[in-house]
Amino acid sequence: xxxxxxxxxxxxxxxxxxxxxxxxxxxxxxxxxxxxxxxxxxxxxxxxxxxxxxxxxxxxxxxxxxxxxxxxxxxxxxxxxxxxxxxxxxxxxxxxxxxxxxxxxxxxxxxxxxxxxxxxxxxxxxxxxxxxxxxxxxxxxxxxxxxxxxxxxxxxxxxxxxxxxxxxxxxxxxxxxxxxxxxxxxxxxxxxxxxxxxxxxxxxxxxxxxxxxxxxxxxxxxxxxxxxxxxxxxxxxxxxxxxxxxxxxxxxxxxxxxxxxxxxxxxxxxxxxxxxxxxxxxxxxxxxxxxxxxxxxxxxxxxxxxxxxxxxxxxxxxxxxxxxxxxxxxxxxxxxxxxxxxxxxxxxxxxxxxxxxxxxxxxxxxxxxxxxxxxxxxxxxxxxxxxxxxxxxxxxxxxxxxxxxxxxxxxxxxxxxxxxxxxxxxxxxxxxxxxxxxxxxxxxxxxxxxxxxxxxxxxxxxxxxxxxxxxxxxxxxxxxxxxxxxxxxxxxxxxxxxxxxxxxxxxx
Numbered sequence: 001x002x003x004x005x006x007x008x009x010x011x012x013x014x015x016x017x018x019x020x021x022x023x024x025x026x027x028x029x030x031x032x033x034x035x036x037x038x039x040x041x042x043x044x045x046x047x048x049x050x051x052x053x054x055x056x057x058x059x060x061x062x063x064x065x066x067x068x069x070x071x072x073x074x075x076x077x078x079x080x081x082x083x084x085x086x087x088x089x090x091x092x093x094x095x096x097x098x099x100x101x102x103x104x105x106x107x108x109x110x111x112x113x114x115x116x117x118x119x120x121x122x123x124x125x126x127x128x129x130x131x132x133x134x135x136x137x138x139x140x141x142x143x144x145x146x147x148x149x150x151x152x153x154x155x156x157x158x159x160x161x162x163x164x165x166x167x168x169x170x171x172x173x174x175x176x177x178x179x180x181x182x183x184x185x186x187x188x189x190x191x192x193x194x195x196x197x198x199x200x201x202x203x204x205x206x207x208x209x210x211x212x213x214x215x216x217x218x219x220x221x222x223x224x225x226x227x228x229x230x231x232x233x234x235x236x237x238x239x240x241x242x243x244x245x246x247x248x249x250x251x252x253x254x255x256x257x258x259x260x261x262x263x264x265x266x267x268x269x270x271x272x273x274x275x276x277x278x279x280x281x282x283x284x285x286x287x288x289x290x291x292x293x294x295x296x297x298x299x300x301x302x303x304x305x306x307x308x309x310x311x312x313x314x315x316x317x318x319x320x321x322x323x324x325x326x327x328x329x330x331x332x333x334x335x336x337x338x339x340x341x342x343x344x345x346x347x348x349x350x351x352x353x354x355x356x357x358x359x360x361x362x363x364x365x366x367x368x369x370x371x372x373x374x375x376x377x378x379x380x381x382x383x384x385x386x387x388x389x390x391x392x393x394x395x396x397x398x399x400x401x402x403x404x405x406x407x408x409x410x411x412x413x414x415x416x417x418x419x420x421x422x423x424x425x426x427x428x429x430x431x432x433x434x435x436x437x438x439x440x441x442x443x444x445x446x447x448x449x450x451x452x453x454x455x456x457x458x459x460x461x462x463x464x465x466x467x468x469x470x471x472x473x474x475x476x477x478x479x480x481x482x483x484x485x486x487x488x489x490x491x492x493x494x495x496x497x498x499x500x501x502x503x504x505x506x507x508x
Contacts, residue, residue: 106490108477109147112169115490115504116141122154123504124172127478130492130502134172138165142183148190151175151209157183164188164197166212176212180205191237194256198234204244206259216259220246238276241293245273253281253296263296277312280331284310288319290334300334302327313351313370320349326358328373338373342366348390353414357398363388365400367417377417381410392436397455399436409434409441411458421458425451437476440495450474450483452498462498 105116113127116138122145123135139156146153147169154165162183166175184198194215195207206215235243235251241262242254249269253262267285275282280299281291287303288310306322316337319327324345328337340358348359355376356368363381368374381388381402392399397420400410411420425443435442440461441453450464464483475482480492480501490504 105141105144105488106475106482106484107145107147107152108475108482109169111478113482113490113492113504114145114147114152114169116145116154118488122152122167122172124152124169125502125504127482127492128480128501130504130506136167136172136174138167139163142187146188146190149193149209153188153190153195155183155188162187162197162199164195164207164212166195166209175210178205178207178212178214186234189234189237192240192256194237196234196237196242202246204234204242204259206242206256215257218244218252218254218259218261220244220252233273235273236276239279239293241276243274243276243281251283253293262294263291265291265296272309275310275312277331282310282312282317288317288329288334290331302329302334302336308347309349311349311351313356316370318349318351318356318370320346326356326368326373328356328370337371340368340373350390350393352393355414357390357393359388359390359400361388363400363402365390365398365412365417367414379410379412379417379419392434394436395439395455397436399434399441401434407443409443409453409458411455423453423458423460435474435476438495440476442474442476442481450481452481452495461496464493464498 105118107114108127111127112133113125113130114122115125116122118140120137120140121135122138122141124133125131126133138154139158142155142157142162146155150169152167152169152172154167156163156165160182162180164178164180166177167173168175178197180197181199181201181203184200187198189196190209193209195209195212197205197207199205201219203217203219205217207213208215232247233245235245237243237256240256242256242259244252244254246252249267249271251265251267251274253264254260255262265283265285267283271283271285274284276293279293281293281296283289283291284307287301288307289301290299291297292299302319304319304321304327305325308320308322310317310319312318312331315331317329317331319325319329321327324342326340326342326346326349328339329335330337342358342360344360344362344364346358346360348357350357350359351370354370356370356373358366358368360366365379367376367378369376379400381400383402383404387403389401389403390398393414396414398412398414400412402408402410406424406426408422408424410422412418413420425445436455439455441455441458443451443453445451452461452463453459454461476495479495481495483491483493485491492501492503493499494501
């Protein structure tokens with residue numbers, strides 16, 4: 001046999017025609033799949049068809065991997081920098097507490113605005129002019145960014161897990177990511193180089209802030225009866241002690257360094273959270289008790305009727321007793337210092353600047369000398385209609401709000417109680433907190449517009465135009481006020497005149 005008879009010489013590429021894979025339809029015409037296969041066999045070589053098939057597999061595989069990474073919450077896009085990088089000052093905040101979900105997706109720290117949006121974008125911009133510093137993609141934010149010690153924490157959650165992503169504040173690079181069970185209502189607190197994460201399963205995790213490594217975790221315990229024991233609230237971290245509260249009203253005091261239990265104390269639903277001051281935990285349960293924070297040893301207790309509230313200033317603790325009485329006790333031993341009997345029921349005690357301010361239910365305000373309890377002055381409101389509340393105290397001025405047919409703001413001089421100014425405004429949004437900062441007062445109307453007042457004389461400096469509808473609280477810093485609109489965009493307005501300094505995203 002001559003092998004040359006079998007050589008393949010000068011032959012065109014083979015063409016493969018595949019037919020009759022599907023039966024024709026009722027009218028005798030080929031099916032769509034038959035026509036596609038016949039067309040491909042007639043038009044393309046086997047090599048071209050193989051390449052096309054491989055490319056289809058590659059695209060499908062990449063799509064599958066992307067969907068898997070997205071589901072597992074693994075970031076695949078790192079930070080991209082602006083063409084002209086801008087230096088960011090180092091964050092020096094030592095403690096940050098996240099109380100609850102906020103409509104704001106903005107945090108302003110040390111001249112930088114950190115913005116998280118609902119498309120998963122986290123960006124840093126110069127707070128004074130909006131210039132981009134960096135931008136990265138992450139998971140959809142559950143809360144506003146938390147910025148502590150040169151780290152930006154993005155908190156997110158899907159239907160299965162909670163996530164904490166830690167980005168370097170200076171350039172947006174991802175430092176670490178941690179996945180855990182679904183998060184509790186108060187999910188994260190950062191303090192002393194530790195990130196505390198609370199989950200719906202009742203477990204608290206302590207992560208090292210530098211690299212996300214879990215230092216310890218604490219699970220409340222076994223179930224009792226039909227109600228499982230769960231972590232209800234992470235109350236505070238003070239003097240190296242982490243305080244949590246369970247759904248069966250047990251206070252646990254844990255060593256922050258390793259999560260070991262120092263002591264615990266049973267309370268009830270009506271018990272207000274303990275106050276920690278100078279190594280002492282004050283618990284108001286049947287009596288006011290002072291416990292040593294490190295081991296729970298009872299230092300002293302004072303039983304004096306139903307204590308409604310209390311506040312601490314320097315070496316004294318002031319009690320609001322149900323029978324219209326203010327008691328002043330020494331914080332070291334619980335000995336009574338002085339007693340003040342009010343003419344009417346009161347609901348608020350505020351201690352500041354060597355003065356104790358007592359606000360009656362009907363609006364009267366009494367100022368007492370904090371060390372002796374002697375009366376310094378008394379403010380009697382012109383009317384007892386409506387409800388009154390003490391709102392704030394800044395720069396030698398006490399702000400009292402009367403809520404009647406309209407809202408009236410009283411600015412009282414702290415040294416004598418005289419009216420510094422007052423201003424009435426209609427249609428105030430009662431869900432918005434009256435804010436005072438840097439010589440200005442801020443209010444929001446029910447239509448979403450913001451009003452800015454001067455603290456010097458109470459005149460209206462400016463208000464946001466009707467096209468700007470504000471949600472959530474404002475943030476004031478760097479001579480600007482930062483507001484979030486209903487469409488989730490961010491506006492930075494100049495404090496002195498309300499003009500727009502910049503917006504995010506930029507107007508097109």
